[in-house]
Amino acid sequence: MNRWIYRTKKWCALAVFAMLIPHGYEAVRQTVLGWPRKEAQESVISDAYIVKKQSFEAGSLLSSWNSAGSASGASSVLRAQNTSTAVVAGQAPGVQTSPDAGSVSPQTSNSGVRVIYSAGSSQTKVGPGAEYSPVTTVTTPITGYLGGSKLNLLANQTASQMLSVLIETNQGKLIMIDGGVEEDAQHLIEVLAARGGQVDTWLVTHPHSDHIGALNYILNHPECGITVNNIYYSFADISWYQQYEAYRADTVQMLMNTFAALPPEKLHGDIYKGQEIQVDNVKITVMNLPYLFSNNAINNSSVAYMLDINGKKALFLGDMGEEAGRQFLADNSPESLKCDIVQMAHHGQYGVSKEVYQVLQPEICLWSCPQWLWDNDSGSGLDSGNWFTLDTRRWMAELGVPYHVCIKDGDQVIQ
Structure with missing residues (x-):
């Protein structure tokens, strides 16, 4: 009873404040509705929140892909500026800092990881999602696209966001990208076992639990029968993680x-930018070394991989944020970044900017987000959360990207 009395008094006070104080209504509206929203942080809905996957009827895709409509507008790339390397007092020589937030310099194949200090991301919510132009997903399989190879986007087995992608080459070799949380391991084991249980190449984008939990489980449980031949990654020293994401x-x-x-x-923890890894008919190119920003640290340290699969290019961005995305554009030519398939950075929200997707010009977007994240639903309906997924969906609609597949619809296949 006391709790209800307190809440009644609180709402009455807010109502009086809204009526009597200049700008009071706007302040109350922001307090109640939660927007303009502060920067979103990577978070996961509690397991107590039950996610119900929608059931979609399989739709047929056009036989000729609309490449002309894959992007709109002129793409612009941040040009590298001539900046000198600054050594910060107390840091080891060779650790670089950015002279200002808008200045970036290219990362060459011989350059190491760099610490770039940032005051924070410019991404903020500016209004409700009701104005977004929605994109809808198609349920797969999409056939006749990868020339005999197969891309499997595996669905989450918990309420958590995650990333787990399996590539099957024309000759049947297996390439994994990340793998999901530990609770996703059993489903992944079943999928891999059904294909022989031997992973030739495992690519790691960054060491967050929703990307490496299942891999760690498999490596520590040899009785599961999965063999991993090669693991490719690039991590900073443990002290960096302790400092910036303790x-x-x-x-x-x-x-x-x-x-x-x-x-x-x-x-293979010594990968380098531009390195090529050939697995049968699939060529993997390492597109960057980790960018060690102080803001959104581990996400921004994601290594991106470009896979050429029988002439179709699939780019995996991991959880790159806006800062890493800017540097990524500076380090690579627009032509080298164009792709047919892109994995949406950071599960489709709080990732790279729209400008990056303009340059990529994809035909298919891979969304590794559950239903609640797809809808920005914190439990109270569409756009009730603090995530940016609806904004990203609006970008993709504006860019004219025709096809979207998402783990909210279960395991997805492009072949």
């Missing part, structure tokens, strides 16, 4: 410990 440093250390117990020939 509450997740234990997850990184856990994976490092797991790697340390493996035969060294399986580990």
